[in-house]
Amino acid sequence: MAEHRSNRRRTILILLVLTSITLITLDTRGGDTGIGGTVRNAARDAFAPVQSGVDDLISPIGDWWDGVTRAGDIKRENRRLRRELQAAQGQVHNARAALREIEQLKAIAHLPFAPTIPGVDAQIVVGSPGNFEATVSVNKGSDDGLAPDMPVVSGRGLLGKLGRVSGRRATVVLLTDRDSGVGVRDVRSGSTGAVSGSPDARMQTLDPFDAKPDFKVGDEVVTIGSALGPFPADIPVGRVVAVHRRPGDLRTNVSVALYADATDTEFVRILQWPVP
Amino acid sequence: MAGAVTVVRLIRLTLLLVLLVVLQTTIVPHLRVAGVVPDLGLVAAVAMAVRYGPELGASFGFAAGLATDLFLQTPLGLAALAFALTAYAVGRLQNSLVRPAWWVRPAIGAGAGVLAGLLFVGFGAVVGQDQLFALHSIRTILLAAVYDGVVALVIFPLAISVADPRTGGARGATGYSPS
Incomplete structure (x- = not known):
């Protein structure tokens, strides 16, 4: 009796897991046009x-x-x-x-x-x-x-x-979603980089594209944009609030405060x- | 037989599921604390698993997770898998709960929140949701687990009552029963 119950439990679990994996696979491959x-x-x-x-x-x-x-x-x-x-x-x-x-x-x-x-x-x-x-x-x-x-x-x-x-x-x-990212350009200097999402931080991280970027505190950054890009050009994104480059560091750490806040x-x- | 899914019981469970989904997608997002919300469906599934066994818990967890998945960006089935496995695991441990006390329900809710969160992030990373696999997710999981523990005080009695195989809800059943 106990063995039968144990087998039933295992069967239910296996069925649920297999169904979940099937759904995940179908949804991942089908996207918004699939069954999921x-x-x-x-x-x-x-x-x-x-x-x-x-x-x-x-x-x-x-x-x-x-x-x-x-x-x-x-x-x-x-x-x-x-x-x-x-x-x-x-x-x-x-x-x-x-x-x-x-x-x-x-x-x-x-x-x-x-x-x-x-x-x-x-x-x-x-x-x-x-x-x-x-x-x-x-x-x-x-x-x-x-x-x-x-x-x-x-x-x-x-x-x-x-x-x-x-x-x-x-x-x-x-x-601010961790899956988000947007290419930005410093309005003053023209330096470019990517702002990536961080849900908990008041400030977002900007990773410069250039080897010697020119970002200063107070600079406004806007979308880079292109005709085929994900965003149009020159939409305000935020303002540079911190620039750090410790001696010996290869990269400059830039923080940006976003203008738009969903809250x-x-x-x-x-x-x-x-x-x- | 305790645990048997009769038609009436199935209807009650379905109505509970709909209620929890409505709450989760309408009111709960307004009750965000420190950036996190509780998973009502998970807590209800765990309550059923503790009281009525892992089969019912896993099945309800699967349904609740799938309903939650409908409103998320992550792949359909991810929360369903995490909730079902968590409820099953907690249900398997029910027999070891020999001295129930008032804090047991919040503790189970919080523990389940941690396990479900880790499974969600882990499986999510496996199926291409790389952004979930970050240090920040640990903080999110722990905070959400605390919230799950708090709502367990309300959701446990509700879920146990609704899932009672005999209408009435106050009579005994298999598994853990708080004193």
Whole structure:
């Protein structure tokens, strides 16, 4: 009896493992057009109304949670607001949030960069449900003309690029994702390099391409870009905040603070690049 | 027979799965602490594995992981594999839990979080997700495991109750039962 039960357990485990490996293989090879991609896209679209509805309901709770987890910042902000306004804190927060939204909408409506590239404006709905990727979901998808790998910008600069895209949802892979990377050019000197993602760091690492790079603290870096490249040219990426080269080191360590930050961004524009 | 999957039980488990997926993809991302979120499906699967055995735990873990995979960038089946193997392993250890105490559930949840995280990263690297194989992943795994341990206090009773082969949820079953 015990042996029979043990065999059954083993059989179930082996079946589950084999099914998992089959799915991984099919999905890795098939991409978004394979069976896995089709099922995934259908599931995302089916959940889209639920996500939107729940997001509307729990946004106040999310704001409260942000307040709990960033208590220090909120306390400082509250003290300043009390001094300046002596008004109800809730009203002030609401007004500021509304203003921020309007400013973001204005900013993406009048982007100072990529003026000739058509784009689709979208709203960030929710962050990643997992722990090993820096992504957010937006409320537009392939039905709105979006496709994987399209660049995503906020009013301040490059935010990332599209990952998986279903009919009504798209995932933005942020520049802070470990799988992200973008070629950049120093506006002042013309030196080039690659900014690679690091989800935990406030500053991202810039690996210079040149043997003798010329980066200085305060320099602005923008996308290199090319007609066939993953990003259009001259989209602001960030500002150089540190340059280190210890004696004997072969390479210069450059740190960049990104302009765009998904945590305080609600509206984005997805650039239809390459232009259809 | 304890552990038998009846139609009613299957419906209850399916509804629990849908509830956990909705929570995981809508509310949980807003509850990010130190950059991590808990895996509700994993914790529920482990709870079932501890209480009702590795078969049910692994099966529910597979389903919950697969549902989570639908919303991730990583290959479909990766979380399913990690959750199923973790729940199976924890279920196999259930008989060694001789002195249950209040901290056992969080400890199991956290331990399962570590194991599932390592499996996810390890298998992920094998199937080409090289970016997962980084030192930073260890920090992510440990922090997420702590969060898994915390939510285990809520998810364990819920999952055990829903998965009870006899409706009611409070009556005894095989495996570990907290005093």
